[in-house]
Amino acid sequence: ERLRYLLVLLPLLHGTGSFYVPGVAPINFHRNDPVEIKAVKLTSSRTQLPYEYYSLPFCQPTKITYKAENLGEVLRGDRIVNTPFQVSMSVEKKCEVLCNLPNKPVTLTVEQSKLIAERIREDYYVHLIADNLPVATRLEFYSSREEEEKKKEKDVQFEHGYRLGFMDGNKFYLHNHLSFILYYHREDVEENQEPTYRVVRFEVIPQSIKLEDLKADEKGLCTLPEAAGSAPQEIDPSKENQLLFTYSVHWEESDIKWASRWDTYLTMSDVQIHWFSIINSVVVVFFLSGILSMIIIRTLRKDIANYNKEDDIEDTMEESGWKLVHGDVFRPPQYPMILSSLLGSGIQLFCMILIVIFVAMLGMLSPSSRGALMTTACFLFMFMGVFGGFFAGRLYRTLKGHRWKKGAFCTATLYPGVVFGICFVLNCFIWGKHSSGAVPFPTMVALLCMWFGISLPLVYLGYYFGFRKQPYDNPVRTNQIPRQIPEQRWYMNKFVGILMAGILPFGAMFIELFFIFSAIWENQFYYLFGFLFLVFIILVVSCSQISIVMVYFQLCAEDYRWWWRTFLVSGGSAFYVLIYAIFYFVNKLDIVEFIPSLLYFGYTALMVLSFWLLTGTIGFYAAYMFVRKIYAAVKID
Numbered sequence: 001e002r003l004r005y006l007l008v009l010l011p012l013l014h015g016t017g018s019f020y021v022p023g024v025a026p027i028n029f030h031r032n033d034p035v036e037i038k039a040v041k042l043t044s045s046r047t048q049l050p051y052e053y054y055s056l057p058f059c060q061p062t063k064i065t066y067k068a069e070n071l072g073e074v075l076r077g078d079r080i081v082n083t084p085f086q087v088s089m090s091v092e093k094k095c096e097v098l099c100n101l102p103n104k105p106v107t108l109t110v111e112q113s114k115l116i117a118e119r120i121r122e123d124y125y126v127h128l129i130a131d132n133l134p135v136a137t138r139l140e141f142y143s144s145r146e147e148e149e150k151k152k153e154k155d156v157q158f159e160h161g162y163r164l165g166f167m168d169g170n171k172f173y174l175h176n177h178l179s180f181i182l183y184y185h186r187e188d189v190e191e192n193q194e195p196t197y198r199v200v201r202f203e204v205i206p207q208s209i210k211l212e213d214l215k216a217d218e219k220g221l222c223t224l225p226e227a228a229g230s231a232p233q234e235i236d237p238s239k240e241n242q243l244l245f246t247y248s249v250h251w252e253e254s255d256i257k258w259a260s261r262w263d264t265y266l267t268m269s270d271v272q273i274h275w276f277s278i279i280n281s282v283v284v285v286f287f288l289s290g291i292l293s294m295i296i297i298r299t300l301r302k303d304i305a306n307y308n309k310e311d312d313i314e315d316t317m318e319e320s321g322w323k324l325v326h327g328d329v330f331r332p333p334q335y336p337m338i339l340s341s342l343l344g345s346g347i348q349l350f351c352m353i354l355i356v357i358f359v360a361m362l363g364m365l366s367p368s369s370r371g372a373l374m375t376t377a378c379f380l381f382m383f384m385g386v387f388g389g390f391f392a393g394r395l396y397r398t399l400k401g402h403r404w405k406k407g408a409f410c411t412a413t414l415y416p417g418v419v420f421g422i423c424f425v426l427n428c429f430i431w432g433k434h435s436s437g438a439v440p441f442p443t444m445v446a447l448l449c450m451w452f453g454i455s456l457p458l459v460y461l462g463y464y465f466g467f468r469k470q471p472y473d474n475p476v477r478t479n480q481i482p483r484q485i486p487e488q489r490w491y492m493n494k495f496v497g498i499l500m501a502g503i504l505p506f507g508a509m510f511i512e513l514f515f516i517f518s519a520i521w522e523n524q525f526y527y528l529f530g531f532l533f534l535v536f537i538i539l540v541v542s543c544s545q546i547s548i549v550m551v552y553f554q555l556c557a558e559d560y561r562w563w564w565r566t567f568l569v570s571g572g573s574a575f576y577v578l579i580y581a582i583f584y585f586v587n588k589l590d591i592v593e594f595i596p597s598l599l600y601f602g603y604t605a606l607m608v609l610s611f612w613l614l615t616g617t618i619g620f621y622a623a624y625m626f627v628r629k630i631y632a633a634v635k636i637d
Contacts, residue, residue: 026198026258027131027198027199028187028196028197028198029089029184029196029197029198029199030089030194030195030196030197031089031090031091031194031195031197032088032089032090032091033088033089034086034087034088034089035087035088035089035130035131035182035199036082036087036130036131037083037085037087037128037129037130037180038067038080038081038082038083038128038129038130039053039054039058039080039081039082039083039126039127039128039129040053040078040079040080040127040128040129040134041053041077041078041079041127041436042055042056042119042124042125042126042127042164043077043124043125043127043161043523044119044122044123044124044125045123045521045522045523045589045590046122046123046589046590046591046592046596047122047591047593047595047596048437048521048591048596048599048600049430049433049435049437049595049596049599050076050077050078050435050436050437051119051124051434051435051436052079052081052436053079053081053083053126054081055434055436056112056115056116056119056164057106057108057112057115057116058083058245059083059084059098059099059106059245060084060099061082061083061084063082064081064082065081065082066079066080066081067080067081069371070370070371070372070375071371071374071375071378071443071446072370072371072372072373072374072375072376072378073370073371074371074439074440074443075371075374075378075439075443076370076371076374076437077435077436077437077438078370078371078436079436080129083128084098084099085098085180085247087130087180087182087249089184089197089251090184090197090251091249091251092249092250092251093247093248093249094221094223094224094248095177095214095221095222095223095224095246095247095248096220096221096222096246096247096248097216097220097221097222097244097245097246098244098245098246098247099245105211105242105243105244106242106243106244106245107240107241107242108235108240108241108242108243109240110237110238110239110240113235113236113237113238113239113240113241114237116164116165116172116174116235116237117172117235117237118237119164119165120164120165120166120167120172120173120174120235121167121172123163123590124163124164125159125160125161125162125163125164125523126161126162126163126164127160127161128161128202128204129202130180130182130199130202131198131199131202132368132370133199133200133201133202133261133262134160134161134202134265135160135161135162135180135202135203135204136158136159136160136161136201136202136203136204136264136265137158137159137161137162137163137203137204137205137206138156138157138158138203138205139156139157139158139159140155140156158203158264158265160265160523160524160525161523162175162178162204162206163175163206165208165235166208168232171234172234172235172236172237173208173232173233173234173235174208174233174235174243175206175207175208176207176208176209176233176243176244176245176246177206177207177208177209177214177224177245177246177247177248178204178205178206178207178246178247178248179204179205179206179207179247179248179250180202180203180204180247180248180249180250181201181202181203181204181205181250181252182199182201182202182203182249182250182251182252183199183200183201183202183203183251183252183253183254183256184197184198184199184200184251184252184253184254185197185198185200185253185254185255185256185257185258185261186253198258198261199261200254200256200257200258200261201254201256201261201264208232208233209224209225209230209231209232209233209246210230210231210232210233210234211233211242211243211244212231213225213230213231214244214246216244216246222244222246224248262366262367262368265367265525266367266525266527277511277512278511278531278534278535281507281508281509281511281535281538282534282538284507284508285504285508285538285541285542288504288542288545289541289542289545292545292546292548292549293545296548296549296552299552300552300630303321303322303323304630304633304634307323307634307635308634308635321555321556321558322552322555322556322558322630323634323636324483324558325483325555325558325559325560326476326631326634326636327476327477327478327479327483328478328479328482328483328560329476329555329560329562329627329631330474330476330478331478331482331560332399332400332563333399333561333563333564334564335564336396336399336400336401337396337401337403337406337407337410338410338414339395339399339563339564339567340392340393340395340396340399340401340407340411341392341407341410341411341414341415342414342415342567342613342616342617343391343392343395343567343616343617343620343621344388344389344391344392344393344395344411344459344463345388345411345414345415345416345613346388346613346614346616346617346618346620347384347387347388347391347392347617348381348384348385348387348388348415349381349610349613349614349617350614350617350618351380351384351387351388352377352380352381352384353536353614354536355380355384356373356376356377356380357529357532357533357536358533359376360373360529360532361529361530361532361533365529366527367525367527378447378450379450381455382450382451382454382455382458383454383458385412385454385455385456385458385459385462386458386459386461386462387462388411388459388462389408389411389412389458389459389460389461389462389463389464389466390462390463390465390466390469391462391466392407392408392411392459392462392463392466393407393408393462393463393464393465393466393467393468393469394466394467394469394471394472395466395472396463396466396467397466397467397469397471398471398472398474404463404464404467405460407463407467408459408460408463408464409456409460411459411463412455412456412459412460413456415609415613416451416455418609419606419609419610420447420448420451422602422605422606423439423606424444425602426598426599426602426603427439427444429595429598429599430595430599432595433595472624472628473628474628474631475628475631475632476631476636483560485558485559485560485561486557486558486559488557488559489557492553492554492557492559494565494568494569497550497565497568497569497572498568498569498571498572498575499572499575500550500572501546501547501550501569501570501572501573501619502571502572502573502574502575502576503572503573503576504542504545504546505539505542505543505546505572505573505615506573506576506577506580508535508538508539508542509535509538509539509573510576510580512528512531512532512535513577513580514584515528517581517584517588520603521584521588521589521600522588522589539573539615539618540618543570543573543615543618543619543622544618544619544622545622546570546572546619547566547569547570547618547619547620547622547623548622548623548626550566550569550570550623551566551623551626551627552626555627562623562627563620566619566620566623566624567616567617567619567620568616569619570615570616570617570618570619570620570622570623571611571612571613571614571615571616571619572615573611573615574608574609574611574612574615574616577607577608577611578604578608581601581604581607581608585597585600585601585604
């Protein structure tokens with residue numbers, strides 16, 4: 001029954017990927033209206049360092065204007081700027097010279113030639129947008145079907161942006177001619193009105209054409225050579241190079257409606273894998289959770305029934321298992337302030353991630369609103385400080401803490417301080433490379449002001465109310481003298497626990513992790529938030545169950561020091577995420593230089609730390625509720 005319900009739910013979840021939020025209005029163009037082409041940035045999955053468009057000697061307009069960016073765009077390294085391309089709605093252009101009109105070639109200095117050659121070697125892509133649609137390069141290849149069908153059917157995929165150039169042997173060639181193919185959708189209008197058009201796709205075919213083969217005239221028009229007879233434009237890094245930047249524009253009518261114009265960009269990878277993995281994860285998790293629940297519930301019932309039997313006095317005298325430690329199970333752990341602070345940050349992360357994924361699943365953070373996801377996440381983390389503070393304060397009071405002001409400061413600064421410290425160090429390296437990925441100083445100051453002006457006061461407010469609230473009600477009293485802990489078996493070791501506890505939650509989400517890594521490190525769009533929401537729910541369920549099982553075994557072994565251990569062990573899947581990140585780096589990415597590697601592992605360390613806090617917090621609260629429940633169920637004299 002459960003499975004059938006899930007199968008009904010999945011298509012709904014999948015469908016929520018590419019809706020448009022009401023309020024993102026389409027732009028209607030009339031014939032001959034200018035369609036502005038803007039540049040976003042240059043990116044490479046080999047260096048992970050974005051650069052702004054005019055860091056290379058491209059043709060510039062008379063006045064360069066940068067678009068005002070939101071926080072998310074700045075953090076991503078987007079620097080949206082105007083370009084000299086003159087494109088008008090449904091007006092064809094065969095071939096036109098872009099700058100130094102009418103037909104004077106652009107001369108690149110030795111320095112500029114070296115820089116372009118280096119960027120080509122580093123495999124850089126150029127990202128342009130028209131009417132907020134990113135440019136894509138069409139890749140056609142034959143799928144592995146029968147020979148006769150091969151002639152007929154091609155598989156079409158799209159690549160974000162276009163390659164700056166290519167290498168052949170030790171020679172560098174620049175794509176200096178761009179053939180833009182723009183698709184428009186004709187809107188229905190009344191008879192006597194002028195027809196309106198909307199841009200629904202933006203493709204480019206980049207070409208490298210030698211200066212001599214581009215015959216330009218006095219008007220700035222040029223003629224393209226036959227494909228077979230043209231030679232590519234070489235860039236020799238050891239001398240000055242002369243070339244022409246040219247472009248052509250072709251318009252085609254399309255049936256694609258404006259609302260589904262992003263589908264081309266979002267269906268870039270095989271969805272079958274996704275479906276299979278999600279259903280697989282769901283089935284495995286439900287199966288395992290069923291087994292675990294059965295074992296735990298049956299064993300517990302038996303335990304509680306045995307402990308509560310008053311007939312057999314001999315049995316009661318020889319207590320064994322988890323009831324033995326009832327006088328110590330709620331003894332406060334070491335460093336209660338740090339534990340409650342970390343759990344407070346975990347609650348803050350949990351609330352932020354839950355809301356972001358849910359809102360994104362409803363289509364309100366689609367890729368068309370650039371940087372919205374990151375901006376929302378930053379602001380939500382700040383505002384969720386009130387919940388983090390409340391839970392941390394209440395737990396600190398329960399653990400017999402008294403210095404609530406110091407505790408609140410610790411909650412507000414410990415995790416965000418580590419994140420800010422790592423990001424600042426990485427940012428210094430990115431600054432050194434003059435990349436647009438470096439967060440500008442004013443943005444950094446703004447983030448600090450948000451941290452100390454919004455997050456810190458909210459954490460204090462939450463902590464104050466949490467600390468004043470009644471502490472959690474522990475069902476048994478704690479003895480004056482702590483009991484001795486018997487020697488533990490090898491498999492009760494903390495590290496073994498982390499390895500055992502991490503497998504199930506990681507197994508449920510590792511395919512999704514592949515897509516998220518591709519989105520972050522290979523400049524893909526991530527949009528499957530319906531799937532992600534489901535995976536998040538599975539993660540919460542599996543973390544809770546594993547944590548309960550681990551704490552039960554620990555208490556049965558008469559070891560009552562469960563507070564810190566549960567937090568560490570529940571975050572065991574973060575260890576597997578780290579292993580997977582290393583595997584992904586070695587197998588999927590082509591990073592060889594020091595700074596890109598440093599960036600990769602720096603940001604991965606932040607992801608792993610955040611994931612550990614998140615899963616550790618989920619597991620801790622599940623285990624705490626479980627422990628209070630089982631000790632409330634037994635009669636203790």
